[in-house]
Amino acid sequence: MSLLSSWLRFGSPTAKMDPCPCASHDSLAIVEKADVLHDQLLDSRAEKVQWLVQTIIETHSALLNLPHFRPGNAINQLLGNLVSVCSEIHDRDIVDKAEACLELHWAEHILASDTQDPEQVLARLHTFPYYENYEELTRLELCAILSATKTPPRRVAFIGSGPLPLTSLCLLQSLKVDTLARSLSPTADKTDLAEPVVLNIDYDESAIAASLSLCLALGERGRGMEFICAEATSPAKDLAEFDVVYMAALVGISQTEKEGIMLQVVNRMRPGALLVVRSSWGLRTCLYPEVDLATERLLARLEPCVVVHPYGQVVNSVIVARVKA
Template sequence: MPALLSVLGLGSPRNQSAHYLDDTNPQKLDILGEKVDIMGSAKITKAQIIALSILDTHEQLKKLPNYRPGEEINRLLGNLVHTCVQIHPPSVIQQILTFPGLQQMLPSLRTICSEAESCLENHYAQHALSLAPQGPDVVLKSLQIDFPYFQNYIDLARLELSAIRAALPCTDSLKKITFIGSGPLPLTSWCLLDEIRTTASPSDTIPTITNIDMSSTAIEVSSQLNAALGPWGEGMEFLCGEAGSPAISLLDSDVVYVAALVGLSQEDKEEIFLNVVRTMRPGALLVIRSAWGLRTCLYPEVSINTDRLLEVLQPCAVVHPYTDVVNSVVVARVRE
């Protein structure tokens, strides 16, 4: 989910946008208050304001002709993400998520966010690739500077790597990582490999990362961009295929990532996880991205504590960030 946070800096620490729930904006509070009044509420609450703002943002997003980066969608998604990463007491979060109509709306909102994130990744990938003739340093700098939440990918990679190392019996055994659903801009893979190189001792083995996506266009763009990055892209491989396909063996992978955009419901994701695990070796780790709190408005919360998944996976760790990082991290070991 870091890509959604990069909507041209909106909602980011570097360029805070005017927040929809700004208590200093009485006009917006009056408008929301009128909406709450139709429910017979005598006093508008913080939870009601937040819930109504999410519902209103969804309605505005549905009216857009497309979800490519632009002023209006940047503003809407920037405010939405900023709203969803705020920390509230559990009682407030519960009131928001149970607000009338909100749960029914969430599948549509998550689909819009998924499509917008894909458009955003492709936009920045194409932009960086256009700079390839100027050399690897220029391409890398364009990602670091032009992509406003590049730091978010670094933070997420560090979080995930810490969880992986805690679950691995021996970190020296980490030789191959596979990322399923890598997309046109595989920043997680680049940042993860860079973090491993940076923290490795001279005797450590540096793993390779295989990036898999079912879109041939995404693989073509990402592999070309990786080549344009020069040394920073070393150790990366790219393969076009579908998650869990028998044609793609994961037996030699120590860690397999499943991207947040692979499957948009618990049921879809569970089927994908089962298919993926069937092609993995016992003892290997599956890394899943989930969400918690209001962040579930952007991504569904993923549980591995179901009967079918517990038969093949042993949960190792679940990490919930309280920072601007949106996705939670779930690490599980494939059972013997």
């Protein structure tokens, strides 16, 4: 599905994004509408989501207004409050909704300019606070993928892509670099290498509409991004055509839930294809759940190839496994 056909399928991206609690760029308006993300949120849970989003957005705005980031009373207080908020234990559903709201806010913020210039849209995308982290994580994951296959992937599916598909965009740009493909397949002619495609899959229609709008605005850089609104376990989308299938870190929470989703995903993939799963280790498990592939059910269907635990600023670990015949 091309960008154009994606647009035709979902209709006007702007229209789809109207229910988004981040449709306004005013942080208070975002907070006041946060409960729209989940119709069944209880009032108390909606209030927690609103408070989390308001705190994070206002802290970010305050940091941007500081003349410098040298240690001092102002920055120490801001960062201390932020660490305190992020260190609190909240229900996973609350955290997921707050994170989705923040991503939707940034997608809207990036598209807020009147300019239609893709370079200006890209420049605004680069202002996302964790953009460099996504670049580093994508490089790490791509290296892990390339260590497990003789040829670079050309068709990738990303389950749980969200409103701001930074991994998909970074991965797509890397796969478009001809020197990368030729260095790994020196005998392959350039014309033999099909244009890379990344299919973004998310159950949230607003997330799909937001990410589609962003990719359309990016012009050539968004070419190759495709979209479908579906559950991770939906049998409606056959995954056999994809060389690599990603599972985002928040697709499934517990080991049992993740294992069940992985098995349903693998059953729709072809033998030899790679499954990439984001995990965590050490204290990083406070932020993202850890995944264990060494279970009887998973080992019956998957051959673990690479496990990478990063240091530095990258939070997620990466697991690459090959689907067995």
